[in-house]
Amino acid sequence: MKEALKIARKELLTYVREERILLMVLMPLVILPLLMNLPFLLLGHYYQQAENKQQVIAIKGVPQELQHLLQRAKFVVQHSQNPRQAVQERQADVGMVYAEGRYTIFDRNSILNQQRSVATERTREVLQQYKEQVLLERLQSHGLELADLEPFAIEIQKTISEQQQALGLLAMLIPFAVVGLVISGGQAVALEATVGEKEKATIEALLSAPVAPWKLLLGKGLAVVVAALFSAFASMAGFALGNVFVRHNFSTQIEALPTDIRVQMGAWALTSTDLATIFFTSVLFAFFVTSVMLALGIFARTYREANTYLSPLEMLMLIPFLLFAFSDYVQVQDWFFAMPGLGVVVAIDTIVKGSYSPWQLGLTWASTLAYGLLVLFFAFRNFSREDVVFRN
C-alpha cells in the first residue's frame, strides 16, 4: 500500500506540474460559476437600468385618465400620429393606440432588447390597473364589487420539492456537472499515467522495478480518482461560492429580475447529508471511470489512439442529457439506476430533488462498484500482459 501511495503521489505531482492539465481542471472551476451566474447578473442589470430609466411612450387616442396613470408610472407621454413608427424609429420605448375599444401596444421585444420588454410590461401593468378601475366603476354603478366576478380562485402549485425549487437551474445542472467533471477531470491523469508512460518509455523503468503490477495500478488509479473528484467538487464549490458571492454582492440586480427568472437562478440549498451522499456516489463513479480509463489507456499505443477510444464513450454520456431533456415524458424506472453512468446521473438527480429511495440508491452504488471491479480486472489483465503493454 505504501508503494501505491508513492506512485499516486508521483502521478499527482506530474499532473500539477503540467500546465495544460492543470488548466483543464481549473478552467471549469472558474468558468462554470461564471457561466451560471453572469447571464442572470447581466439580465438583472438591464432590468434594473430599465426600471430606473424614464421611458418614453408614444400614444394615440388614449384617454386623459390613462395618460395620468402612465405619467405616475414614470412614463414620458408623447402624442404621436403613428406610435408604431415612433417605436420603430427609436423615438419611443413603447407605443400605444386606442381605437374601436382595443388598446394595441407596440413593442420591439427581443432578447437583445430587454429595455423595451420592461417598458411593455409596465405599460401592460398600467393598462391592467386602468382596466380594473373602469370595471370597478361600472360594477359599483350596478351595486357590485370586483370580487363578485370571481366566484372562486384558481391556484396551480408545482409538486416539486422545496429543495428542488430553491435550487432552480442548479438542480438540473448538478448531476451532469458532477458526472461530466469526474470524467474530464480524471481523463488527463489517467492517460498521462498509462499511455503517457508508454509514449515517454518510462513504463519500462517502472515495470522493471520490484513492485507488483497491482500496486502500480492501484497507485495510478488512486491518483486518477483524486484528480477526478477534485475536479468535480472544486467546481461544485465554485457553484456554491459563486452563488453566495453573487447573491451577497449583487442583491439589487437580482431583485430587479422578474420572479420566474429569479427562481431559475436558484440558490445553494443542499444539506450536508445530500452532499455526503452525492460525494459517496461520485467516489464510486470515479472508481468506475478510472478503471475504464486505465484499461483503455494501457491498451492504447498513443494518446491519439486512447482519445479515439474515449471520445465515443464520452458521447454516450449524452444519453442521460437527452433523457433529461424529455424527463417530463420519461418515467424513471428502477433499472435506470443500475445502468453504468446513467444510474449515477439519475441517482444524483434524485438526491438533489430530495426524492431518492434507499433501494434505488443502493442499486446505483452496488452496480457502479460491480462495473468498476469488472473493468478493473480487465485493466489489471492488460497491465500484466506484455503483448498489450509493449504492443506496437
Added chain:
Amino acid sequence: MLTLNTTQTQLAIEVSNLKKVFRKRDGLRGPIKEEWALKGVSFYVQEGETYGLLGPNGSGKSTLIRILSTLLTADGGTVRMLGYQLPEDETRLRRKMGRVSVDAAFYKKLSPRENLLYAAQLYGLEPRQAEKRAMQILEQLGLESRRFSDPIEEMSRGMQQKISIARALLINPPLLLLDEPTTGLDPKSRRDVQAFLEDLRAREGTTILLTTHDMAEAERLAHRIGFLAHGRLVAEGTAEELKRRAGTPDLEEAFIALTGEELDEEADSL
C-alpha cells in the same frame, strides 16, 4: 586489450537457447504472423565482466535486454542471472539489477531529484540515503549539483542519460544492463559515461551487459563481444579474437565479415 581477473569464475548471466517470438494478426481477421526476434541465443557473462553485444537495428538486442530485465517473457530457453532463474525469481532479481535504456526515459516535468527519489522509493530505499548516493554519482558523471532541482525537460540529452545511469546505480546493483547508453550523446558526454563505467567496474566489480552500435566503445569497455544478427549470436570472443577470426584489422570490418551485415550509421559517425 581488456582482460578479466580469472579468479572470478562465477557466472552472473547464463543464457541458453533463448527464443522470443512476436505474434501479430494481419488485419482484423487475417492470419497471425510470427516474427522471431531471438532464435536460440546462448551466452554467459562472468561476474565482474563487461560483455558487449553488437548488432544492427532489428537484430534482437533490445528484446534480449528486455527479457533479461524481466519486461518480456521468453518463449524458449533458460535465463539464469546472479543465481536466480527467470521468470520464477523475477521480483528478487529486480532488486539486484540496474538498467539503462537508450531513450533516457523520465518524467520530464519532474526534476532529477524527484525522478531519482521516486525510483529509489520503488526499490524501497531510504530517501535521504538515496539522494546522497544520487548526488555522488551525478557529480562523478560531471553534472552540476545546482541543476539537480531543474525540470529534466530543460536538460540536454547527455545530461538526461547521465541521470539515467545514476538511477540505475541507486541500488548499487551487482549487475547492470546497458542498452545503447551512449547513443545520441555528444562526444564529451560519451567519454564521461565510458570513463564512469570503467571506474565503476574497477571500483565495484559490477557485471555489465552492454549493447551498442559503437565499435570503439565496445573495444574500450567490453572484455568479450558477441555479434548478434537476425536473432542469432553469430560470433563471440574478445575484440582481438573476432578481428583475427575475420582476418580484418578493425572490429567493424570483422562484424561485416562475420555477420554479412553493416551496423547503423548513427553511432559509427560519432
